[in-house]
Each structure stands twice: as C-alpha cells, then as structure tokens.
Amino acid sequence: MKRLFPILAAISAIFLAYVGYQCLFVAPADAQQGTVYRIIYYHVPSAWTAFLLFFINFIASIQYLVHDKPSAKSATNRIVIIIGALGAGATFLPVVQQQLPAGMRPSAVATTVLLIPIFYFLIGRWFRGQMLDVLAVTAAEVGVVFCTIVLVTGPIWARPVWGIWWAAGDIRLKSTLVLWLIYISYLVLRRFSNSAQTQTLAAALAVFGALDVPLVYLSIWFFRTQHPQPIIGGGGSIDPHMLNMLVLSWMAFLLFAFLVCWSRFHLELLQREVEAAAALDSLGSAAVPMKASLPVTRSTS
Amino acid sequence: MTTQTFLFHYGQYIAYGATWLIHCVYLATLVTRYRRQRKELKDLAK
Numbered sequence: 001m002k003r004l005f006p007i008l009a010a011i012s013a014i015f016l017a018y019v020g021y022q023c024l025f026v027a028p029a030d031a032q033q034g035t036v037y038r039i040i041y042y043h044v045p046s047a048w049t050a051f052l053l054f055f056i057n058f059i060a061s062i063q064y065l066v067h068d069k070p071s072a073k074s075a076t077n078r079i080v081i082i083i084g085a086l087g088a089g090a091t092f093l094p095v096v097q098q099q100l101p102a103g104m105r106p107s108a109v110a111t112t113v114l115l116i117p118i119f120y121f122l123i124g125r126w127f128r129g130q131m132l133d134v135l136a137v138t139a140a141e142v143g144v145v146f147c148t149i150v151l152v153t154g155p156i157w158a159r160p161v162w163g164i165w166w167a168a169g170d171i172r173l174k175s176t177l178v179l180w181l182i183y184i185s186y187l188v189l190r191r192f193s194n195s196a197q198t199q200t201l202a203a204a205l206a207v208f209g210a211l212d213v214p215l216v217y218l219s220i221w222f223f224r225t226q227h228p229q230p231i232i233g234g235g236g237s238i239d240p241h242m243l244n245m246l247v248l249s250w251m252a253f254l255l256f257a258f259l260v261c262w263s264r265f266h267l268e269l270l271q272r273e274v275e276a277a278a279a280l281d282s283l284g285s286a287a288v289p290m291k292a293s294l295p296v297t298r299s300t301s
Numbered sequence: 302m303t304t305q306t307f308l309f310h311y312g313q314y315i316a317y318g319a320t321w322l323i324h325c326v327y328l329a330t331l332v333t334r335y336r337r338q339r340k341e342l343k344d345l346a347k
Contacts, residue, residue, distance in 0.1 A: 153316040267335050267338065
C-alpha cells in the first residue's frame with residue numbers, strides 16, 4: 001500500500017496537469033460567456049466532490065452511531081434496504097414521475113437513491129468501530145476544503161456574468177453557505193470538545209448537517225434561482241465537448257480527493273496513536289509516585 | 302479596466318489559481334500536522 005500512494009500521486013499530478021491545460025486553453029469558449037465560463041471545470045467538480053464527501057461522512061456517522069448497538073444496527077440495515085428498494089422503485093411509477101420537477105430524470109433519481117444502501121453496506125463492510133469515526137472526520141474535513149473552493153470560485157464567475165459577487169436572495173448560494181458553516185461547526189466541535197461524547201455528538205450533528213446536501217442539490221429545481229440549471233440529470237444543456245471535459249475534470253479531482261483523504265485518514269490514525277501513547281505515558285508517570293508513596297502511607301497508619 | 306471586465310477576461314485563471322492555492326494551503330497544514338505528530342510520538346517513545 002505504501003508503494004501505491006506515490007504511484008497514484010504521480011498519476012494524479014499528470015492527470016490534473018493535463019486536465020488543467022485542456023480546461024484553460026483547449027476547451028471551446030462559450031458563445032455568451034466567453035472564456036470565464038471555464039470556471040465550471042473546477043467549480044462544478046469541486047461541488048460534486050464536496051457532496052460526495054459529505055455523503056460519505058453522513059453514512060460513516062450513521063454507521064458509527066449504531067456500530068456498538070446490535071438492535072439499532074439491524075434496524076438501520078433494514079431501513080436502508082427499504083429506502084433503497086422503495087425509493088428506486090417508486091421513481092418509475094407515473095404518479096411519482098409527475099411530481100418530479102421538469103428536467104429531472106427518474107433514472108438519475110433512482111441511481112442517487114440506490115447509492116444510499118450501496119455506500120452504507122460498503123462502508124460498513126470496510127470500516128469497523130473507531131475506523132468509522134476516522135473516516136467521518138476525514139471526509140468532513142476534505143469536503144470542507146472542496147466546499148470552500150466552490151464558495152470562492154462561484155463569486156469570481158458571478159461578478160462578470162451576473163454583475164454581482166453574491167446574490168443574497170439566491171437559495172442555492174445560501175444553502176451552500178449554510179452547508180459549509182454546518183461542517184465548519186462539525187470540525188470546530190471535534191477540535192475543541194474534550195468530552196468523551198464528542199464523537200457521538202459530532203456524528204449526530206453530521207447526520208443532521210447532511211440533510212442540507214439534498215436541499216443544496218435540489219434547490220435549483222424547486223425554487224426560483226439565478227444559479228444556472230443543472231447540466232447533468234436534466235434541466236440545462238451543454239456542448240458534448242464541454243461535458244466530456246467536465247466529466248474528465250471531475251475524475252481528476254476525484255482521484256486527487258481520494259489521495260488527500262488517504263493522507264488525512266493516516267494523519268488521524270497517527271494523531272490517535274499519539275493521544276493513546278500520551279495517555280499511557282501520563283498514567284505511567286502518575287503510577288510511579290503512587291507506588292513510591294505506598295510504604296509512607298502504610299507506615300503512618 | 303473595471304473589475305467586471307478584468308474578471309470576464311481573466312476570471313478563469315484567477316479561479317484556477319484560487320482553487321490550487323486553497324488545496325496547497327490545506328496540504329501544507331496536513332504536512333505540518335503530520336510532522337508535529339511524528340515528533341510527539343518520538344518524544345513519547347524516549
């Protein structure tokens with residue numbers, strides 16, 4: 001595994017350099033927006049990556065909350081299977097399809113719903129006990145980095161195209177900012193709380209925080225917003241060359257995010273190892289004077 | 302040249318730079334934290 005990391009890092013660097021060059025200099029200019037639209041090649045992949053990482057944080061948090069409670073775990077397993085099966089099946093019913101916003105494909109909704117049980121059981125299989133908490137904090141922290149990029153690059157595009165840096169009443173923008181703040185508070189809680197319940201509290205916060213992700217994603221369908229319509233899953237449209245470039249860019253960012261998560265995961269493990277060693281060390285140093293004081297205590301009594 | 306015109310022509314480069322600046326700052330914090338933890342572990346082992 002140690003040899004795999006530098007190989008993947010080299011592949012990722014080459015891939016990102018290639019995609020960066022293609023996005024900035026080769027991709028065709030937009031008929032109305034000129035070249036500034038190219039921001040979507042890192043704004044949109046960063047948003048998708050952040051959503052994916054927050055979703056992983058959500059699943060890992062649920063798994064962590066139930067990992068030491070067998071009855072809760074089996075109930076959650078059943079609920080997740082029911083959500084996946086019913087949710088995916090229901091999207092193909094005509095009654096449900098009529099309720100979907102214009103442009104939203106039922107297959108896209110079904111795929112998204114099916115991701116819940118798939119991720120839930122894969123994460124539950126690969127990560128156990130405290131590893132679930134390590135995964136949750138890793139995904140949240142890297143997700144915040146990608147979400148920060150979304151919030152920084154968005155206004156750089158909005159200023160020349162909309163004429164304003166930030167549309168205060170736009171629900172997509174507001175919900176994204178709220179999402180970022182929720183995960184910042186999650187990280188702050190983890191950083192500054194010394195309680196034995198911190199991990200459980202953080203996992204509960206993450207479960208509620210993740211509820212903002214579908215709101216962010218669906219806001220452009222359900223509310224009037226200045227933000228451009230989605231280009232994948234229905235709504236807007238995009239030139240096939242631009243779409244290919246966008247997907248390629250996302251692949252490059254996904255590989256990069258995976259490597260950053262890998263590093264952060266190992267850093268968290270190291271941090272916990274240091275904490276455990278420090279606790280053991282302090283216990284050991286406290287035990288020595290206690291032993292030394294024993295004869296004195298006996299002699300006085 | 303106004304901010305709007307400037308960003309219309311060069312916004313994609315500025316956003317690209319900002320993207321990688323944020324990533325590099327984060328990676329630098331990871332490296333710093335990793336080094337600090339390794340040092341602490343070594344000190345505890347002594």
